[in-house]
Amino acid sequence: xxxxxxxxxxxxxxxxxxxxxxxxxxxxxxxxxxxxxxxxxxxxxxxxxxxxxxxxxxxxxxxxxxxxxxxxxxxxxxxxxxxxxxxxxxxxxxxxxxxxxxxxxxxxxxxxxxxxxxxxxxxxxxxxxxxxxxxxxxxxxxxxxxxxxxxxxxxxxxxxxxxxxxxxxxxxxxxxxxxxxxxxxxxxxxxxxxxxxxxxxxxxxxxxxxxxxxxxxxxxxxxxxxxxxxxxxxxxxxxxxxxxxxxxxxxxxxxxxxxxxxxxxxxxxxxxxxxxxxxxxxxxxxxxxxxxxxxxxxxxxxxxxxxxxxxxxxxxxxxxxxxxxxxxxxxxxxxxxxxxxxxxxxxxxxxxxxxxxxxxxxxxxxxxxxxxxxxxxxxxxxxxxxxxxxxxxxxxxxxxxxxxxxxxxxxxxxxxxxxxxxxxxxxxxxxxxxxxxxxxxxxxxxxxxxxxxxxxxxxxxxxxxxxxxxxxxxxxxxxxxxxxxxxxxxxxxxxxxxxxxxxxxxxxxxxxxxxxxxxxxxxxxxxxxxxxxxxxxxxxxxxxxxxxxxxxxxxxxxxxxxxxxxxxxxxxxxxxxxxxxxxxxxxxxxxxxxxxxxxxxxxxxxxx
Amino acid sequence: xxxxxxxxxxxxxxxxxxxxxxxxxxxxxxxxxxxxxxxxxxxxxxxxxxxxxxxxxxxxxxxxxxxxxxxxxxxxxxxxxxxxxxxxxxxxxxxxxxxxxxxxxxxxxxxxxxxxxxxxxxxxxxxxxxxxxxxxxxxxxxxxxxxxxxxxxxxxxxxxxxxxxxxxxxxxxxxxxxxxxxxxxxxxxxxxxxxxxxxxxxxxxxxxxxxxxxxxxxxxxxxxxxxxxxxxxxxxxxxxxxxxxxxxxxxxxxxxxxxxxxxxxxxxxxxxxxxxxxxxxxxxxxxxxxx
Numbered sequence: 001x002x003x004x005x006x007x008x009x010x011x012x013x014x015x016x017x018x019x020x021x022x023x024x025x026x027x028x029x030x031x032x033x034x035x036x037x038x039x040x041x042x043x044x045x046x047x048x049x050x051x052x053x054x055x056x057x058x059x060x061x062x063x064x065x066x067x068x069x070x071x072x073x074x075x076x077x078x079x080x081x082x083x084x085x086x087x088x089x090x091x092x093x094x095x096x097x098x099x100x101x102x103x104x105x106x107x108x109x110x111x112x113x114x115x116x117x118x119x120x121x122x123x124x125x126x127x128x129x130x131x132x133x134x135x136x137x138x139x140x141x142x143x144x145x146x147x148x149x150x151x152x153x154x155x156x157x158x159x160x161x162x163x164x165x166x167x168x169x170x171x172x173x174x175x176x177x178x179x180x181x182x183x184x185x186x187x188x189x190x191x192x193x194x195x196x197x198x199x200x201x202x203x204x205x206x207x208x209x210x211x212x213x214x215x216x217x218x219x220x221x222x223x224x225x226x227x228x229x230x231x232x233x234x235x236x237x238x239x240x241x242x243x244x245x246x247x248x249x250x251x252x253x254x255x256x257x258x259x260x261x262x263x264x265x266x267x268x269x270x271x272x273x274x275x276x277x278x279x280x281x282x283x284x285x286x287x288x289x290x291x292x293x294x295x296x297x298x299x300x301x302x303x304x305x306x307x308x309x310x311x312x313x314x315x316x317x318x319x320x321x322x323x324x325x326x327x328x329x330x331x332x333x334x335x336x337x338x339x340x341x342x343x344x345x346x347x348x349x350x351x352x353x354x355x356x357x358x359x360x361x362x363x364x365x366x367x368x369x370x371x372x373x374x375x376x377x378x379x380x381x382x383x384x385x386x387x388x389x390x391x392x393x394x395x396x397x398x399x400x401x402x403x404x405x406x407x408x409x410x411x412x413x414x415x416x417x418x419x420x421x422x423x424x425x426x427x428x429x430x431x432x433x434x435x436x437x438x439x440x441x442x443x444x445x446x447x448x449x450x451x452x453x454x455x456x457x458x459x460x461x462x463x464x465x466x467x468x469x470x471x472x473x474x475x476x477x478x479x480x481x482x483x484x485x486x487x488x489x490x491x492x493x494x495x496x497x498x499x500x501x502x503x504x505x506x507x508x509x510x511x512x513x514x515x516x517x518x519x520x521x522x523x524x525x526x527x528x529x530x531x532x533x534x535x536x537x538x539x540x541x542x543x544x545x546x547x548x549x550x551x552x553x554x555x556x557x558x559x560x561x562x563x564x565x566x567x568x569x570x571x572x573x574x575x576x577x578x579x580x581x582x583x584x585x586x587x588x589x590x591x592x593x594x595x596x597x598x599x600x601x602x603x604x605x606x607x608x
Numbered sequence: 609x610x611x612x613x614x615x616x617x618x619x620x621x622x623x624x625x626x627x628x629x630x631x632x633x634x635x636x637x638x639x640x641x642x643x644x645x646x647x648x649x650x651x652x653x654x655x656x657x658x659x660x661x662x663x664x665x666x667x668x669x670x671x672x673x674x675x676x677x678x679x680x681x682x683x684x685x686x687x688x689x690x691x692x693x694x695x696x697x698x699x700x701x702x703x704x705x706x707x708x709x710x711x712x713x714x715x716x717x718x719x720x721x722x723x724x725x726x727x728x729x730x731x732x733x734x735x736x737x738x739x740x741x742x743x744x745x746x747x748x749x750x751x752x753x754x755x756x757x758x759x760x761x762x763x764x765x766x767x768x769x770x771x772x773x774x775x776x777x778x779x780x781x782x783x784x785x786x787x788x789x790x791x792x793x794x795x796x797x798x799x800x801x802x803x804x805x806x807x808x809x810x811x812x813x814x815x816x817x818x819x820x821x822x823x824x825x826x827x828x829x830x831x832x833x834x835x836x837x838x839x840x841x842x843x844x845x846x847x848x849x850x851x852x853x854x855x856x857x858x859x860x861x862x863x864x865x866x867x868x869x870x871x872x873x874x875x876x877x878x879x880x881x882x883x884x885x886x887x888x889x890x891x892x893x894x895x896x897x898x899x
Contacts, residue, residue: 028829028830028831028842029829029830029831030830030831030832030833030840031826031830031831031832031833032703032832032833032834032835033703033821033832033833033834033835034699034700034701034703034704034708034790034792034818034821034834034835034836035700035792035793035794035821035834035835035857035860036832036833036834036837036839036840036841037794037834038792038853038856038857038860039832039841039843039849039852039853039856040843040849040852040853040856041841041843042843042844042846042848042849042852604846
């Protein structure tokens with residue numbers, strides 16, 4: 001047994017003081033009574049103020065001495081070795097992601113993890129320290145290298161589960177930065193294992209070993225994993241994906257609502273592991289569509305999803321070409337594009353268009369607006385040097401978001417202008433011989449393609465329309481994207497021209513102001529639901545919406561992971577061994593003291 | 609000038625009351641009580657044959673007309689009731705708020721006045737360690753001031769010895785005896801109660817206690833001093849000790865009550881904070897001592 005506060009043993013001096021008080025006699029006031037013989041012969045010394053007397057046996061004295069002794073025992077804070085091995089510095093990674101809201105363990109996975117961490121805090125010795133990191137989309141340090149049990153408890157209580165994912169890579173990087181060189185540290189991961197894959201290999205290993213403590217028991221869950229509204233030529237329809245991630249069959253109802261009211265309610269049965277897509281026509285008047293299930297499962301965050309049903313405003317796009325069916329078809333895939341096609345000879349300017357595509361033609365004056373210039377004629381503005389033979393192509397930066405979902409593996413180009421000397425912008429697609437596609441942000445978002453589309457097999461690949469889609473979205477971003485975002489995902493808002501006030505109203509009704517004059521990034525998307533972007537233009541309030549939904553099959557999967565592949569720890573000196581934690585017993589001793597005090601009080605009042 | 613023992617208004621109300629006896633009594637002089645003797649009164653009692661020497665004015669001539677025999681009409685004789693008051697003025701009675709001795713004096717005065725107003729004969733005996741001389745009996749309401757003065761002249765004090773009441777009680781003529789005491793003396797009350805029975809007394813034991821001794825209102829450490837003996841004892845009064853005291857008091861009271869009832873006496877427990885008017889007009893009427 002170890003004592004955390006041995007100096008408190010000095011309080012034992014109270015014991016002889018109590019005995020001394022019993023040696024003293026009490027000065028008692030005289031009271032005349034009519035019949036003394038009726039009063040019991042009972043005397044108890046409680047206070048002393050005059051001369052000494054012989055010490056008399058008293059149960060109260062024994063009880064008071066016992067209470068004092070037990071209180072001294074509690075004050076020295078004895079601890080017993082117990083629990084798991086603890087390092088001098090414990091780094092606790094608490095998964096506070098969306099899946100930790102699951103209630104397969106009561107009251108929730110997060111609360112269960114907090115309970116286990118709380119027990120660990122109780123075991124901290126006087127020299128031990130603990131760092132607590134809440135693992136969310138942006139991990140944060142909740143308590144840093146503290147040995148204060150109360151402060152740790154308070155910090156732990158303040159952790160709440162977010163609706164976003166858990167970024168373990170960032171959390172481990174944070175923990176590695178906190179662990180001091182030469183310090184004996186150990187990390188404890190309290191999680192259900194539903195975390196984002198590691199982005200970094202941590203090839204050099206971590207400066208501490210990691211223990212994984214699995215939280216959660218069941219993966220029974222029915223979730224809505226996708227909801228989109230597609231606008232066709234004549235109708236609009238909502239497409240919903242419902243997935244039973246559990247092993248048991250479930251029957252539930254699917255409720256559809258729009259902002260105009262209830263649309264439909266229908267029952268649905270799914271066997272274990274089964275997924276089903278549902279389609280429902282959306283009324284023209286609807287701006288939003290919400291689907292909800294009453295699955296009564298362990299996870300409610302994926303039981304309701306929302307999509308924006310309003311068709312975005314159309315952009316006018318001009319294609320100037322002697323004839324290019326590939327480009328024309330790729331542009332027309334955008335439902336919000338109104339594409340006009342003219343021959344080069346008929347080109348009279350592009351002032352009325354949001355974007356212009358010049359195919360094998362370059363006007364004398366290029367518009368001060370977004371454009372795509374494909375294979376400009378030799379000698380024209382922005383034209384490259386003489387054509388060179390190419391062959392295979394590759395991405396200049398594989399992680400470039402403009403090449404998302406664009407595969408260049410089987411793409412070949414016969415010949416292209418030599419753009420090596422072009423100062424147009426950065427290369428997006430390149431080859432051994434020359435850059436092939438250049439992009440720039442200033443003065444407007446513009447694209448230069450060095451080769452004729454017909455001199456390539458690229459238009460025959462699936463990546464071509466995707467690239468055109470990516471480029472057109474980049475050049476003409478909607479003021480407010482109407483698609484669904486994930487929790488904690490940033491949303492780019494491009495204020496309308498002339499907007500004086502731009503604000504976002506969150507699903508809980510709170511409002512966030514944005515800077516009106518520039519493109520703003522809105523990151524407070526931790527809540528799921530509909531966000532309303534309000535822009536005041538010329539005194540008139542214009543509203544647009546975007547939705548935030550979980551839409552994460554990884555999170556909805558919910559089954560806790562038994563084994564996690566964790567980065568290795570570096571080799572540690574043999575002396576770096578964990579000691580066992582402490583079990584504090586003083587609260588129990590204090591409880592015994594309290595019971596003794598109650599007994600002493602009862603004994604006194606019952607005249608024992 | 610000392611305050612009168614009983615207020616004139618109370619005296620007027622007491623005149624409407626009378627002592628109630630369960631059986632007829634034999635007095636020395638005429639009064640308003642039914643007597644075991646036959647005498648003159650409006651109340652018919654019986655017939656008997658005429659014998660020479662009888663008062664021929666008592667012959668019932670109607671009966672002679674029907675029976676042709678001389679018959680005498682007998683009437684109930686009305687005589688006085690001998691009332692003996694024994695009032696405890698020991699040291700234990702000189703205690704409490706209101707003072708028990710003062711209340712006992714007023715209560716005894718009130719009962720005595722009821723008797724005097726009914727032409728009953730009243731004998732007053734005050735006792736502590738021993739009884740005082742009963743003195744001459746009082747009769748008629750004109751003697752009430754002397755009786756009140758005598759009650760007030762006795763100071764309270766001394767120890768209680770009930771055994772010394774046996775002899776004076778035994779000398780009483782059959783009648784009514786009222787014993788007013790707190791019953792808290794160390795000596796037992798039973799001998800005095802037994803002697804009442806033996807002296808063929810129809811009576812009552814009125815136990816008078818102060819509210820502070822019925823429910824002690826103090827706790828803590830104290831040196832207790834007996835009001836009669838002066839004996840002292842240190843004590844720590846806790847709820848437990850108070851409960852023990854109340855149990856002892858209840859046991860003592862029960863003993864007195866059982867002894868009284870076993871011998872056909874009325875028993876009433878009174879608190880000194882009750883007004884004397886209430887005691888005589890309600891409590892004592894309720895138990896049938898007054899009517």
